[in-house]
Amino acid sequence: MAEGKGIEGLIRSALASLGSYSPHKSPDTLKGKVEVPAESIIKLDANENPYGCSPKVKQALASYPNFSVYPDAGQTELRQLLAGYTGIGAENIVAGSGSGDLIDLILRLFVGPGDEVINCPPTFDLYRFETGISNGTLVQVPRDKDFAVDVSAVGAAIGSKTKLIFLSNPNNPTGTLTPREDILKILDSGLAVVVDEAYYEFSGETVLPLFIQYQNLIVLRTFSKWAGLAGLRVGYGIFPPKIADWLLKIKLPYNVNVAALVAVRESLGDIDYLKGRIKAIIDERERLFKELQGLKFLRPLPSRANFILCEVADGEAKKLYQKLQDRGILVRCFDTPHLENFIRISVGKPEHTDALIRTLKQLGEE
Ligand SMILES: Cc1ncc(COP(=O)(O)O)c(C=O)c1O
Incomplete structure (x- = not known):
């Protein structure tokens, strides 16, 4: 057994250099840390389906x-x-x-x-x-x-x-x-x-x-x-x-x-029902894209998925992410050598887009 490390010393040494994988935050863990109740959190951080399952x-x-x-x-x-x-x-x-x-x-x-x-x-x-x-x-x-x-x-x-x-x-x-x-x-x-x-x-x-x-x-x-x-x-x-x-x-x-x-x-x-939801998400993606294009401090990228990546052209992605989270809107933040100063927004329902854009506009004016 490796000296002084107890059972941890038995773990495969190759894992020591493994960075972590950061999954998205569960809204439950944010209770009391954001300005809205956990059930009002708008979750646009994990590319989930806003309409739920069939x-x-x-x-x-x-x-x-x-x-x-x-x-x-x-x-x-x-x-x-x-x-x-x-x-x-x-x-x-x-x-x-x-x-x-x-x-x-x-x-x-x-x-x-x-x-x-x-x-x-x-x-x-x-x-x-x-x-x-x-x-x-x-x-x-x-x-x-x-x-x-x-x-x-x-x-x-x-x-x-x-x-x-x-x-x-x-x-x-x-x-x-x-x-x-x-x-x-x-x-x-x-x-x-x-x-x-x-x-x-x-x-x-x-x-x-x-x-x-x-x-x-x-x-x-x-x-x-x-x-x-x-x-x-x-x-x-x-x-x-x-x-x-x-x-x-x-x-x-x-x-x-x-x-x-x-x-x-x-x-x-129930494939027809689910296809209807897919179409609603694709339509909403296009509306969200246009709305994001209207904001001076973000540069959204056209997307073929159910999310939109945006470069934060003016300001810091990390700060923007945190301010959105404080207001109960979860997005994903990227600040790595391969993707510096970006946020990724999952496509939600129309009311989620409305709340997000309203909040982004307010933040842009601060
Ligand atoms: C490209 C890609 N592959 C795979 C997955 C994993 O999906 P799941 O394990 O939920 O099927 C994800 C989830 O975000 C993804 O973005």
């Missing part, structure tokens, strides 16, 4: 009789449902406790000490964090000034130890899409290419049609955003069948709970 999910869960029985470890019904939704065979599909679970599993499957993972920041921070946990080496290939993936730099970064590349498409937090021809060039490298389509239902763009042709393509999706099920935790990935078999083998046996299965079944049975 009412059918709530009804079905209220009368579900079998919470005492473990789920099917092979995910048979769930994979069939997802096959119906995606048009891809069930043998290609594995579900997880959110798509974050699948990011973790993919890294456990492919990456060990010394293996390299290419990441294109600014992007979803879980790719960096989970690579660190799996003892992989992160190779950062920053995006260009317009947040496009630098495809030739990605090519130059590939070496004998490179296993995986992560591409969030649309990218969180920039909301930008990577053109199909760039994704094709990256797929031609033969690496395992993970295209994370967490926001697909908002962008309408998918690489799934490439799946037949490319045996190295992995596509991730989630029910957290479009279906309003972030709290129930269910996502899935589409893999070559042999990789899907491996993931089913190494995952925790019951990684998706029965409530999540019921929720997927009901959501897919």
Whole structure:
């Protein structure tokens, strides 16, 4: 045992240099710290669905009789449902406790000490964090000034130890899409290419049609955003069948709970309702964008997802974020070398946009 450190000295030394992953704040933890009651907080910080889930999910869960029985470890019904939704065979599909679970599993499957993972920041921070946990080496290939993936730099970064590349498409937090021809060039490298389509239902763009042709393509999706099920935790990935078999083998046996299965079944049975909500969010995104453009101190970026990234052109993003939080409006703040002085605003209901813009205007006048 390492001298003087007790049980902590037994922790893997590679984790010592791992920075933290900062999840969003739960409104419950802000009770008494903001100027409004916790239930009036407007949560625009985690790209959740402001309309919640389908009412059918709530009804079905209220009368579900079998919470005492473990789920099917092979995910048979769930994979069939997802096959119906995606048009891809069930043998290609594995579900997880959110798509974050699948990011973790993919890294456990492919990456060990010394293996390299290419990441294109600014992007979803879980790719960096989970690579660190799996003892992989992160190779950062920053995006260009317009947040496009630098495809030739990605090519130059590939070496004998490179296993995986992560591409969030649309990218969180920039909301930008990577053109199909760039994704094709990256797929031609033969690496395992993970295209994370967490926001697909908002962008309408998918690489799934490439799946037949490319045996190295992995596509991730989630029910957290479009279906309003972030709290129930269910996502899935589409893999070559042999990789899907491996993931089913190494995952925790019951990684998706029965409530999540019921929720997927009901959501897919109420797809027209959910599509109506998606349309409302996309319409609201465009209105929010125009409103933000009207503010002198912010520079919003056009987005294909359910959030808008804004450069704080006059002032400090951290201060703006804090002032909004004090007034009960939660957004995400970014101030890293790859994204200096930005805030990301999730698209809410029209009344959330109204309250946000009103508050931003007041702050702009202070
Ligand atoms: C790009 C991207 N991928 C994956 C996730 C994880 O989603 P979940 O684990 O809720 O399915 C998120 C969540 O914000 C995301 O932005």
